[in-house]
Amino acid sequence: MTDTVSSTPVADTTPYEIFLSGNDDFLIPVVFPDYLISVADEQSFELWGVKIKTPAVKAPYLGHAGVILINGETGVTRYYEYGRYKNPKSDIPGNVRKVGVSNVTIKSGLITESSLLKVLKEVSLRSGQEGRISGVVLRGKFFSEADSWLRGKMDLNNSPDKIPYDLDSHNCMTFVIDLADAMGLDPAWKPPVVVPSAYIEQFQLSEIDLDYDYKTNKLTVSE
Structure with a gap:
């Protein structure tokens, strides 16, 4: 095994070497640093007979987080995220959802660059407001365990005992x-107040960095 990091030209037949050859699984925490967080919904009310509507308020600079999970042997790929998604079966804020993405292609234990680019583009389009992605690449033997953990959390969406979403301490990044x-x-x-855009910068200091630009479809992986 090797701990070197290298990239190759985009081609279906060319492996994109992230790090550590072999068939270990991939867990890639990702943050959309430019994501606009909704802090207040659109409101409509009547005042002295006049109908008034206030616009929704969205905050920049906080970011939104999710996780990409990849089976290192088969290329089966999952994407999960947590947030204040609407749930008709629960009034408690905070739900886990699984967003459909393509599977990556594995060649010689490595992900091909073109297949990873496709997944990142899909994730940004469907969950990241077509924005940039900052992340880290973690390896290990955990695909089944991690997928089970994530599905277990999703099963709690309707539970009356689930922990409510909190913008500071129980959010997408936590x-x-x-x-x-x-x-x-x-x-x-993990600090007392967790801001996704700030936390991922801290995380990247000690792990392999992954940065993706949706507009240019450019991927950079570095130590």
Whole structure:
């Protein structure tokens, strides 16, 4: 095995070497740093007989997080995220959802660049407001365990005992941190207030970095 990092031209037949050859699984925590977070919904009310509508308020700079999980042997790929998604069966804010993405192609234990680019583009389009992606690449034997953990969290969406979403301490980023911690992957220190865009920068200091630009479809992986 090797700990070198290298990239190759985009081609279906060319492996994109992230790091550590072999068939270990991939867990890729991702953050959309430019994502606009909804902090207030659109409101309509009547005042002295006049109908008034206030626009929705969205905050920049906080970001939104999710996680890409890849089976290192088969290329089967999952994407999960946690947030204030509407759930008709629960009034408690905070739900896990699985977003459909393509599977990657594995050649000689490595992900081909073209197939990974396709997944990143799909994730950005469907969950990231077509914005940039910043992430880290973690390896290990955990696909089945991680997928089971994630599905278990999704099963709690309708539970009256689930922990409510909290913008500071129980959010999309803490969801990903808890997964990495449960898999024994030693995530970066979790502060009392977790901001996705700031946390991923801290995480990248100690792990392999992954940065993707939706507009240019360019991927950079570096130590």
